[in-house]
Amino acid sequence: MRIALDAVGGDFGLTPNIEGAIQAANAFGVELLLVGPADKIRAELSARGIAEGDARFQIADAKQCVEMDEEPAAACRAKPDASIMVAARAAAEGKAAGFVSAGNSGATMCAALFALKRIPGVLRPAIACPIPTAKGVTVLLDAGANMDCKPWHLVQFAQMGTLLARHVYGIAEPTVGLLTIGEEEGKGNELAKEAFPLLKSSGVNFFGCVEGRDVPGGKTDVVVCDGFVGNVLVKTMEGTAMAMMSQLKGELMSSWRYKIATLALRGPLSRLKRKMSYDEYGGAPLVGVNGVAVVSHGSSNARAIANALRVAAKTAEAGVPKALKEVVARTAAPEEKVQL
Numbered sequence: 001m002r003i004a005l006d007a008v009g010g011d012f013g014l015t016p017n018i019e020g021a022i023q024a025a026n027a028f029g030v031e032l033l034l035v036g037p038a039d040k041i042r043a044e045l046s047a048r049g050i051a052e053g054d055a056r057f058q059i060a061d062a063k064q065c066v067e068m069d070e071e072p073a074a075a076c077r078a079k080p081d082a083s084i085m086v087a088a089r090a091a092a093e094g095k096a097a098g099f100v101s102a103g104n105s106g107a108t109m110c111a112a113l114f115a116l117k118r119i120p121g122v123l124r125p126a127i128a129c130p131i132p133t134a135k136g137v138t139v140l141l142d143a144g145a146n147m148d149c150k151p152w153h154l155v156q157f158a159q160m161g162t163l164l165a166r167h168v169y170g171i172a173e174p175t176v177g178l179l180t181i182g183e184e185e186g187k188g189n190e191l192a193k194e195a196f197p198l199l200k201s202s203g204v205n206f207f208g209c210v211e212g213r214d215v216p217g218g219k220t221d222v223v224v225c226d227g228f229v230g231n232v233l234v235k236t237m238e239g240t241a242m243a244m245m246s247q248l249k250g251e252l253m254s255s256w257r258y259k260i261a262t263l264a265l266r267g268p269l270s271r272l273k274r275k276m277s278y279d280e281y282g283g284a285p286l287v288g289v290n291g292v293a294v295v296s297h298g299s300s301n302a303r304a305i306a307n308a309l310r311v312a313a314k315t316a317e318a319g320v321p322k323a324l325k326e327v328v329a330r331t332a333a334p335e336e337k338v339q340l
Helices: 014-028 038-047 072-078 083-092 105-115 151-167 190-200 227-252 256-264 266-276 302-317 320-330
Strands: 002-006 031-036 057-061 099-101 129-133 136-141 176-179 206-210 222-224 284-287 293-295
Touching (some): 002 014, 002 302, 014 038, 031 083, 057 083, 151 320, 176 190, 190 206, 227 256, 256 266, 284 302, 284 320
Parallel strands (some): 002 031, 031 057, 099 293, 136 222
Antiparallel strands (some): 129 136, 284 293
16 A cells, blocks of 8 residues: 655655654555655655665655645646645556645645546535544544535535544444534524534434534534634644643642652553544545545644554545445435535
8 A cells, every 4th residue: 555645745844754654664564655855855764774775665756845835726736746746646646545745735635636636526525634532533524625615515524524434433333413502403503504404314324413512522423514613623622632731741740749640640641642642643534535635734743644644545445435436426416506
């Protein structure tokens, strides 16, 4: 299973990407197509003891990259040979089973749409973000690809999220919740009110409405909302988790008695930190495109990159794009809705 990696994507350039690629190759058996300046990639691999000719690592030369502050669509059109575009084309041409980037997330979506195209019948591809919860993981979509949505978009998000939860995260019968401001039917804005009956009759395992406080507890396995609300929720939860861990660490280090107690609790605390860490999930699949694309945080470290590559390989191995095609073909939105 070979995955293309945008080796210069992200806030920290080559270093975490190359280290993450090596971790993925060693721990998960993922083979890599590393996309970026070939001479620099070879130097990074060599510095980490990877011999030239190691079959696990192929290199695709790309001198340009899309910067984090560039307008995504314009940059992708102006830089057809940028690393993110080369990685996406490798996935489209079968040179890789999918691609991963921690670079400009808008550019990752544009590159996927340009190269892989949408699955016929999909109204809007969505970012499906795995969120650690008290019960395991909840898949939230959309996490930022679509700021304004129509009711039928949320129905397709529910269908795509259900497939992802089942095939990638191992949840046999995923439940779906509609994120709004109350548990009762009819609560929320017009989008939520119109989406509720459509979700109820869509064939997914629809639980009903859920509130923001229900997400960390894992009340449902899939949560759907528009990308604006989803992105705010995800980043709020990430910030809250980081603040809580920071405060906990400060309290535990505040006296010698607590420090001694911390030594005894090192194992449980380490497991809790890993469970709450984005690094353990690595990236969010972009679902609805005709192939595998995974969007990672710009601040991803090597562990996050390795896990993003693992998720990409697992998504490809599970045949998620093919399964999505079959579901969309059976449950296509009305033609007039497709035009929205």
